[in-house]
Amino acid sequence: xxxxxxxxxxxxxxxxxxxxxxxxxxxxxxxxxxxxxxxxxxxxxxxxxxxxxxxxxxxxxxxxxxxxxxxxxxxxxxxxxxxxxxxxxxxxxxxxxxxxxxxxxxxxxxxxxxxxxxxxxxxxxxxxxxxxxxxxxxxxxxxxxxxxxxxxxxxxxxxxxxxxxxxxxxxxxxxxxxxxxxxxxxxxxxxxxxxxxxxxxxxxxxxxxxxxxxxxxx
Numbered sequence: 001x002x003x004x005x006x007x008x009x010x011x012x013x014x015x016x017x018x019x020x021x022x023x024x025x026x027x028x029x030x031x032x033x034x035x036x037x038x039x040x041x042x043x044x045x046x047x048x049x050x051x052x053x054x055x056x057x058x059x060x061x062x063x064x065x066x067x068x069x070x071x072x073x074x075x076x077x078x079x080x081x082x083x084x085x086x087x088x089x090x091x092x093x094x095x096x097x098x099x100x101x102x103x104x105x106x107x108x109x110x111x112x113x114x115x116x117x118x119x120x121x122x123x124x125x126x127x128x129x130x131x132x133x134x135x136x137x138x139x140x141x142x143x144x145x146x147x148x149x150x151x152x153x154x155x156x157x158x159x160x161x162x163x164x165x166x167x168x169x170x171x172x173x174x175x176x177x178x179x180x181x182x183x184x185x186x187x188x189x190x191x192x193x194x195x196x197x198x199x200x201x202x203x204x205x206x207x208x209x210x211x212x213x214x215x216x217x218x
Contacts, residue, residue, distance in 0.1 A: 012174035031133035035182050041128040046121060058099050059176040063208040065201060067100040068129040070171035072113035075127045075161030076193035079154040083198055096205050106165040137172045137191060150193025175204035178211045
């Protein structure tokens with residue numbers, strides 16, 4: 001009876017852990033970014049002689065769609081990058097550029113990511129685009145049913161990747177209007193593979209105002 005009790009208790013604890021892992025109780029809480037916060041982020045180009053500039057340059061004239069990549073080698077991130085890239089012809093018609101930021105440069109990871117992402121990529125060494133409140137998902141993420149569904153979706157789509165680089169700080173996607181129009185969409189990844197809805201990106205992009213109109217609303 002003692003061994004059976006221990007076994008039943010262990011199974012019960014495991015079941016409870018599984019249930020709790022699939023709720024949002026223990027997920028890191030996000031904090032919405034402000035335009036002022038994003039504007040002052042320092043970014044670097046990935047050239048041999050990198051240039052440091054303020055992030056507001058990305059959207060100041062025409063607005064922008066920006067992906068904060070969790071990890072370039074992750075096959076889930078590559079899947080989302082490909083989804084966003086599929087929107088580029090429509091974004092081009094709207095005159096809105098597509099960009100990405102990464103936290104680090106590890107070997108050829110960014111170079112290997114570029115076939116999936118059809119926009120310029122910059123380095124956010126201070127990981128500011130992943131804030132103001134950085135959110136992390138550790139091993140509990142692998143107990144979430146949604147994560148495994150995302151794995152299966154990406155695998156089925158033919159995406160592959162590796163385990164190189166930091167991958168627990170969660171990413172997101174932003175749509176920012178020109179000038180002071182502000183943040184039109186802010187998607188925060190809540191679990192691995194929680195990608196943004198492409199239709200939401202297009203809806204937000206269509207709200208981007210020409211610079212002259214955006215400036216009038218300062």
